[in-house]
Amino acid sequence: MMNDWYQKSARMYYSKVADPEKNADAQYLLDCWKSLPSSKAGYTRCPALVVDFETSSLDCEKGEIISAGWVTAENGAVKLATAEHWLIASEMSVGDSATVHKIRDCELENGISDREMLKQLLIAAKGKVLVFHNAQMDLAFLNKLCLKYCGIPLLLPYRDTFRTERENMLKMSEVLPQNSLTLAACRKRHKLPNYPGHNALVDAIATAELFLVQHYRTAA
Amino acid sequence: MNTPHKEELQIVLDFLKTCLPFDELDESELVTVAGQLEIQYHRKGAVFKQNNCDPGLRILRTGAAELKDADGELIERLEEGESFNLQGLLSERAGISAVLIEDTLLYFFPEEQYQALRSNQRHIDRYFHSQRGRRIRRAAMSLNTSADLGRKIGSLMSTSVLSVAPYDSIQHTAAVMSERRVSCALVMDGEKLVGIITDRDLRSRVTAAGFDVSKAIADVMTQNPAGLTVNDDVFDATLFMTYRGFHHIPVFSDSDQTQLVGIVTGSDLMLARQNEPVYLVNHIRRQNSIEGLKVICSQLPQLTQQWVQAEAQPAQVSRILTAVSDAVAIRLIDMAIEELGPAPVPFCWLGFGSQGRAEQLLGADQDNGLLISDDLQEEHKPWFEALAHRVCDGLDACGYEYCHGKVMATTDEWRQSLSGWCRTVDRWTNAPSTDAVMRVSIFFDLRAVYGDHTLANQLQAHMLKKARGNSIFLAALAANVLDTPPPLGIFRRFVVERNGDHRDELNLKKQAISSIVDIARIHALSNGIKAVNTHARLDELVKVKALTIGDSRNLQDAWSVIMQIRLHQQAHQIEVDEPVSNYVNPAKLSKLNRQQLRDAFSVVADAQSGVAQKYRPGMGR
Structure with missing residues (x-):
């Protein structure tokens, strides 16, 4: 990956800066750094953790993660046994519950903290490459949490099914039609079943399936 | 956490x-x-x-x-x-x-x-x-024939093989073959098979050729005969026999192909395929006692189950089961004639209802009658009465229970001369009471099972003449058709029995199959169609443009779907050792079956309103 060398040097720097005494959660991220998957095969053959977040805003400065879903893809298979879906108790709405939507109330009751979610995610991500559809937004939210609870940025290798799809399509044509790279559009193009959107786990599984397809197409 | x-x-x-x-x-x-x-x-x-x-x-x-x-x-x-x-x-x-x-x-x-x-x-x-x-x-089933063709010959070969030495005389060989009552002997040199000799070889190579019987068997045997292994199947063996013209095949071990383990003959292969319907019907013909027929009929549930598992179509299964019940009736009539002496005048044994239509499943009761030539004299009547009793008693013993509605040749009403029958038909069609309509719906599905078919043809021609264009009769028949709407309520929910032994269940025969049969029948009668099988009637109705191809196919598909579910239900009942019935609990069906059943019922409902419009215009349902 293009940013491998950058990530590597940044990790070297931040491993020294990190202070597990001050930020206990930093240890989970440092563990991930210690057991990174081998990048030789371009991360296509190593285990992947496919992740999706539902957020209350597209901007990580304005909103937060409402729910998170992830599932492992390994040896060409999405392992549903590893699927996890977490609802996050939103901090912003704590003092403001009267204005919060009903669904949000339920979420509050059942949700975990964003700190706990990050911890679970880092445990699941150990030894794996992360996969997102349109990684930039999810990574921005995730980075924010890492800086907040670990004191260091994420700096984990990742793959982006959105970017892979765009690269593949640009090999065939110059101009891409509008909305041709949404998760649903990509899946439709590859004749994958139509799933209802906007559930973090459903989208994570949907992305994982797209990841499998792209992997097989490239292999062929 | x-x-x-x-x-x-x-x-x-x-x-x-x-x-x-x-x-x-x-x-x-x-x-x-x-x-x-x-x-x-x-x-x-x-x-x-x-x-x-x-x-x-x-x-x-x-x-x-x-x-x-x-x-x-x-x-x-x-x-x-x-x-x-x-x-x-x-x-x-x-x-x-x-x-x-x-x-x-x-x-x-x-x-x-x-x-x-x-x-x-x-x-x-x-x-x-x-x-x-x-x-x-x-x-x-590589050749789309019977499942039994896949059976390994190891499981049906005979392992007690008669063997002789190459230097044994021809006479000695023939003597031990006679003694052991086998049609072939294997010639073994120690453990090694060197030749084979059969009845036919002895006839053609020894007797016909005038060969000296004191000579060694090695002089006339077929040398180093080809064989199969225990893992080859009935199909391989049948091919082997057909191509090479041999009727005896040595069978070798799978691991050591020089080691002889048995022999398979043509009759072994025939026996292996005894489940095939053709053999079954032939087998019935060879029986000489009611006991023998009973034994065969007692196997029908298991055989039906096998056919269902082998994915036979419902139309095929019902045709086979009808062929079997025909064969049983024919054999019983023959056996009766052997004892009673020849019939005094020509007659025809009739099958009605599902037997008439060749649509029988398991658990069918008997619907039959006797049609006798108009030469019938008073003194002949005891012969026919005796015949009727023997056959109906025999059928009952074989599992075809007496008809609850007394539609049997043993009653005077269902044992008549041709002109007597014609008068009965006239009475039924001229004054169609509810009872008469019920009888008509059984009687008009008639088929000659045994005897003089021309009598049945004449009766049917009379029947069709009376029914066709008789709008009062057809309206009464239509009322009967409309009497049983398909058990589908609003929102396409199934309407099931509320209480009793069959709570939450549907009767697929009474509430679904009969309706389709009734619909096909009324259209057939009003159009003078002779066919009685429901599929055949629906095909004919398209030809005379009484039904559209779409409507006809829909009804045929609905019939097949319901029969299929009924058949699978019966196969299941046999498996768990319950009495065979026509009831099914829709909640226990698969989702696919429920959907199919709903669709089938909708087709029936549509076809019923077609009947209402055509035969009872302005009369409501």
């Missing part, structure tokens, strides 16, 4: 609920299954075979696959929602593979968890078990 929300695998659950047999699991069991699945994606052309894939069940989420046998013959084409367990198939028959014919997303259910589910859920296990059996059988 919080646990992850596994129920969020809703997309997987929703899909599994549409797949047999997972549709029968409850929600929590489904969640468990979903959590154990792996999603895989494979390109078109990918092949799963013995050594290249992990054991387990593969469910097609999208795409399509073909199961093929070792010779590349198609066993089954699988589509979305269908599944296969390659190792299970391979354990019964080597060389089976699955080929993807489209890019395919599949749910893989690993072997350990899959087997755990099967051992915990009996109905799931039964489904997969019978599915595998069906596929294996189909793999065995």
Whole structure:
């Protein structure tokens, strides 16, 4: 990956800066750094953790993660046994519950903290490459949490099914039609079943399936 | 600590609920299954075979696959929602593979968890078990004939083989063959097979040629005969005999192909195929006692079950079962004539109702009658009465129970001369009381089973003449047709029995099949169509433009769907040793079957309103 060398040097720097005494959660991220998957095969053959977040805003400065879903893809298979879906108790709405939507109330009751979610995610991500559809937004939210609870940025290798799809399509044509790279559009193009959107786990599984397809197409 | 929300695998659950047999699991069991699945994606052309894939069940989420046998013959084409367990198939028959014919997303259910589910859920296990059996059988039916062709000859060969030494005389050989009552002997040099000699060889090479019988058997035997191994099947053996003209095949061990283990003869192969309907009917003809017929009829439930499992179509099964009941009746009449002496005047034994239409299933009671030539004299009557009693008693003994409505040749009403019958028909059609209409609906589906068919033809011609254009009679018949609406309420819910032994159940025969039969009959009668089989009637009705092709096909499909469900229900009842009935609980049917049944009932409802408009215009239902 293009940013491998950058990530590597940044990790070297931040491993020294990190202070597990001050930020206990930093240890989970440092563990991930210690057991990174081998990048030789371009991360296509190593285990992947496919992740999706539902957020209350597209901007990580304005909103937060409402729910998170992830599932492992390994040896060409999405392992549903590893699927996890977490609802996050939103901090912003704590003092403001009267204005919060009903669904949000339920979420509050059942949700975990964003700190706990990050911890679970880092445990699941150990030894794996992360996969997102349109990684930039999810990574921005995730980075924010890492800086907040670990004191260091994420700096984990990742793959982006959105970017892979765009690269593949640009090999065939110059101009891409509008909305041709949404998760649903990509899946439709590859004749994958139509799933209802906007559930973090459903989208994570949907992305994982797209990841499998792209992997097989490239292999062929 | 919080646990992850596994129920969020809703997309997987929703899909599994549409797949047999997972549709029968409850929600929590489904969640468990979903959590154990792996999603895989494979390109078109990918092949799963013995050594290249992990054991387990593969469910097609999208795409399509073909199961093929070792010779590349198609066993089954699988589509979305269908599944296969390659190792299970391979354990019964080597060389089976699955080929993807489209890019395919599949749910893989690993072997350990899959087997755990099967051992915990009996109905799931039964489904997969019978599915595998069906596929294996189909793999065995390379020539689309009988399942028995796949049977290994090792299981039916005779292992007590008569052997002689090469230097034994021809005379000695013939003597021991006679003594042991066998038609062939194997010539063995120690442990090694060196030749074979058969009855036919002795006749043509010794007796006809005037060969010296004191000479060694080695001089006339067929040397080093070709053979098969214990793992070859009945089909291989049949081919072997047909091509080479041999009727005796030495069978060798599979591991050591010089070691003789037995011999298979043409009659062994015939016996192996005794389940085939043709043999069954022939077998009935050879019986000389009611006891013998009873033994054969007692096997019908198990045979029916085998036919159903081999995926015979309902029309085929009902035709076979009718052929069997015809054969039993014919044999009983012949046996009666052997004792009573020849018939004094010509007659015809008639089958009515489902037998008449060749649509019998298991548990049918007898509907029959006697049609006697107008030469009938008073003094002849005791002969026919005796005949009727012998045949009806015999049928009852064989499991075809006496008719509750007394539609039997033993009653005076159903044992008449041709002109007597014609007068009865006139009375029924001129004053169609409810009772008369009920009788007509049985009687008008008549077929000659035994005797002078021209009598039956004359009676039928009279019947059709009377019915056709008789609008009062047809309106009464139509009222009877409309009397039983299909058991489908508003919102397409099934209307089931509220109480009694059959609470929550439907009677598929009374509430569904009979309606279709009635609809086909009224149209046939009003159009002068002679056919009585429901499919044949519906075909004829299209030809005379009384029904559109679409309506006719819909009714035929509805008939097939309902008969299929009824037949599977009966096969299930036989399996669990319950009495065979026509009741089914729709809640216990698969989702697919329920859907099909609803569609079938809708077709019947539409066709009934067609009948109302045509034969009872302005009279309501």
